[in-house]
Amino acid sequence: MIAINIKNLTFGYDVPVLNNVNITINDGEFVGIIGPNGAGKSTLIKCICNIIETKGSVEVFGKPKEDYTSKDLAKIISYVPQSSDRVFNFTVKDYILMSRYPYTKSFASLGEIDYEACEEAMSVTGTKAYQNRLITTLSGGERQKVAIASAMAQKGKIMLFDEPTTFLDPKHISQVMKIVKRANENATVLMVTHELNTIFDCTRVIALKGGEIVFDDKPGAFFENRVAEEVFDTEFNYIEFENKYFIYPK
Amino acid sequence: MKKKFIILLLITLIVIFVCSFFGVKNFTPRELFEEETRNLWLSMRLPRIVLGFIAGSCLALSGMSFQSLFRNPLAEPFTLGISAGATLGCVVCVTLGITGRILGFTALPLFAFAGALVSVFFVYYLTNIKKNFSTGDMLLAGIGVNFFFSALILMLQYFGREYNLAKIMHWTMGGVDIIGYEKIIEILPFVLIGLFFLFKSTRELNLLSVGEDIAVSRGVNVGAVKKIIFFSSSLMVGAVCAVCGPIAFVGMICPHIMRLIFGYDNRRLVFACFMFGGTFLVVCDTLTRTVIAPTELPVGIITSLLGGPFFIYLLFKKNK
Numbered sequence: 001m002i003a004i005n006i007k008n009l010t011f012g013y014d015v016p017v018l019n020n021v022n023i024t025i026n027d028g029e030f031v032g033i034i035g036p037n038g039a040g041k042s043t044l045i046k047c048i049c050n051i052i053e054t055k056g057s058v059e060v061f062g063k064p065k066e067d068y069t070s071k072d073l074a075k076i077i078s079y080v081p082q083s084s085d086r087v088f089n090f091t092v093k094d095y096i097l098m099s100r101y102p103y104t105k106s107f108a109s110l111g112e113i114d115y116e117a118c119e120e121a122m123s124v125t126g127t128k129a130y131q132n133r134l135i136t137t138l139s140g141g142e143r144q145k146v147a148i149a150s151a152m153a154q155k156g157k158i159m160l161f162d163e164p165t166t167f168l169d170p171k172h173i174s175q176v177m178k179i180v181k182r183a184n185e186n187a188t189v190l191m192v193t194h195e196l197n198t199i200f201d202c203t204r205v206i207a208l209k210g211g212e213i214v215f216d217d218k219p220g221a222f223f224e225n226r227v228a229e230e231v232f233d234t235e236f237n238y239i240e241f242e243n244k245y246f247i248y249p250k
Numbered sequence: 251m252k253k254k255f256i257i258l259l260l261i262t263l264i265v266i267f268v269c270s271f272f273g274v275k276n277f278t279p280r281e282l283f284e285e286e287t288r289n290l291w292l293s294m295r296l297p298r299i300v301l302g303f304i305a306g307s308c309l310a311l312s313g314m315s316f317q318s319l320f321r322n323p324l325a326e327p328f329t330l331g332i333s334a335g336a337t338l339g340c341v342v343c344v345t346l347g348i349t350g351r352i353l354g355f356t357a358l359p360l361f362a363f364a365g366a367l368v369s370v371f372f373v374y375y376l377t378n379i380k381k382n383f384s385t386g387d388m389l390l391a392g393i394g395v396n397f398f399f400s401a402l403i404l405m406l407q408y409f410g411r412e413y414n415l416a417k418i419m420h421w422t423m424g425g426v427d428i429i430g431y432e433k434i435i436e437i438l439p440f441v442l443i444g445l446f447f448l449f450k451s452t453r454e455l456n457l458l459s460v461g462e463d464i465a466v467s468r469g470v471n472v473g474a475v476k477k478i479i480f481f482s483s484s485l486m487v488g489a490v491c492a493v494c495g496p497i498a499f500v501g502m503i504c505p506h507i508m509r510l511i512f513g514y515d516n517r518r519l520v521f522a523c524f525m526f527g528g529t530f531l532v533v534c535d536t537l538t539r540t541v542i543a544p545t546e547l548p549v550g551i552i553t554s555l556l557g558g559p560f561f562i563y564l565l566f567k568k569n570k
Binding site for chain 1: 449453457466467469470513
C-alpha cells in the first residue's frame with residue numbers, strides 16, 4: 001500500500017528549494033532523507049504535513065492531503081520538528097497530552113484513551129521518569145525524547161522526523177535511534193538526518209541536492225557506490241565493519 | 251491546582267467586596283441597610299466595580315491570548331496598537347457626533363471594534379508581507395501602528411470642538427468611572443461573544459504557544475484560529491475602550507503573574523486571568539479613588555505607572 005505519493009512537488013520563493021520532486025513511499029518503509037544544508041530536506045517533510053503550501057500534489061494513503069481536514073491529517077501524520085528554544089513552559093505530560101488535540105472536541109476534557117496514549121508514548125520513549133518536570137529544565141537529549149513522545153501520542157501511521165539526533169551526545173543519539181526504529185514497527189517513518197551513520201537503520205535512502213533527488217535506493221548502495229562524495233561535494237573515509245559501512249569526512 | 255483556584259476565587263470575591271466600600275465617599279457594610287446609601291452604592295459604586303472587573307478581565311485575557319499566539323511576553327492589546335485603534339474608532343465616532351444604534355448595537359462600541367480590527371489588520375498583514383517576520387518585528391509593527399493612530403487622534407482633537415476635546419482628553423487617560431448599568435449592558439454582547447471564542451480556543455493557543463509548526467502538525471487550523479483570536483480580542487478590547495478608554499499594561503502584567511502561580515497551560519490560565527485581571531483593575535481603580543481623595547486619578551495612569559517598569563523588567567529578563 002502506498003503511504004505517501006508525491007508528484008511534481010515544487011517550492012521556493014526566488015530560488016527553488018524543491019524542484020519537481022516525485023517520490024512514492026510504501027507503508028511501513030523507514031526512509032532516510034539526506035543532503036547538504038539547503039537541499040530541501042526539511043522543506044520536503046514540512047510539505048507532507050501541511051506546514052508549507054507548495055505546488056504539486058501530495059497524496060496520503062491514496063487521497064490528496066487537501067481532502068483531509070487539519071485534524072484528520074494530524075491523526076495520520078505525526079511530526080517531530082528540529083529542536084528549538086521554547087518560550088512557554090509546560091510540564092512534559094501536559095505537552096505530550098497536547099498532541100491528542102485531533103482526537104478531542106472543543107470544551108471537551110481528555111478521555112481515558114488520551115491518557116493511555118500518553119502513558120504508552122512516555123514508556124516507549126523512557127520519558128515517564130520526568131513527566132512532571134517543566135520542559136525548559138530538561139537536557140537537549142531529554143527534550144528530544146519528549147518531542148518524539150509527543151508525536152507518538154498522536155498515533156499517526158506516518159511519522160516524520162526532522163534531524164532527530166542533531167546536537168545530541170552519542171548516548172542520546174543511540175537512545176533516540178532506538179526509539180525511531182521502534183516507531184517504525186507501527187508507522188511509516190521519514191527521517192531527515194545529517195548523521196550519515198544512522199541511515200544504515202533505514203530501509204531506503206533518498207538524497208536531495210539543490211531541491212532535486214540525486215539518489216534513491218537501499219542504504220547499502222549509498223555506501224557501496226560512494227554516493228556521499230557527489231551529494232556533499234566533499235571526500236569521505238569509509239570503514240567496513242560487520243557488513244556495515246561507517247563514514248566520516250576527510 | 252483546584253485549591254489554588256478556590257483561593258483565587260475567594261480572594262477575588264473578598265477584594266471586590268471590600269473595594270466597593272472605598273472611594274471618594276467611604277461606605278460601611280452597616281450603611282448599606284439604609285435605603286439612600288444603598289441606592290448610592292448600587293447606582294454609583296457597584297457599576298464601577300462591575301465595569302472595572304469586566305475591563306480588567308477582557309484586557310488580561312486578550313494579553314494572554316496574544317502572548318501565546320505571538321510567543322512573546324510583551325504582546326498585549328496596548329503594545330500591539332489595538333487599544334490605539336479602538337480609541338481612534340471612538341474618537342472618530344465622537345468627533346462625527348454619531349449617536350444612536352447601528353444594526354441594533356450602540357455606535358460607539360461598534361466604532362471601537364472597527365478601529366481595533368483595523369489595527370489588527372495592519373499588524374497582521376505587515377507581518378505577512380515580509381518573509382520571516384519575527385514576533386519581535388510584530389511588536390515593532392504594533393508600536394508603529396500605535397504612533398500612527400495616536401497622531402490621528404491628536405489631529406482629530408486639534409480640529410475637534412472644545413466640548414469634544416475635553417471629553418476625549420479625559421477618555422484617552424482611561425477610566426472606569428460610570429453611573430448606572432446602561433454602558434455595561436451596551437458592551438455586554440461584545441464581551442460575551444469575545445469571551446466565548448477565547449475560552450473555546452485555549453487548546454489551540456497552547457499548541458500555538460509552542461510553535462506554529464507544531465500547531466499545524468497537531469491538526470490546528472492556524473489561519474482560522476488566528477482570525478478567531480484577532481476577532482474576539484478586537485471585540486473585547488473595542489468594547490472596553492468604548493467605555494473606559496485605553497488602559498495600558500493590564501494585558502501584560504496579569505497573565506505573567508498568573509503564569510507564575512498556575513503555569514503556562516491556557517486552559518487553566520484563562521480562568522485565572524479572568525478572575526485576576528478583573529480584580530487587578532478593581533484594585534487599581536480603588537487606588538485612583540482613594541490615593542488623593544477627594545480628587546480622582548484616571549485608572550490608566552495607575553496601570554501605566556505599574557506597567558511601564560514591568561515592561562522594562564520583562565524586556566531585560568527576555569534579553570538575558
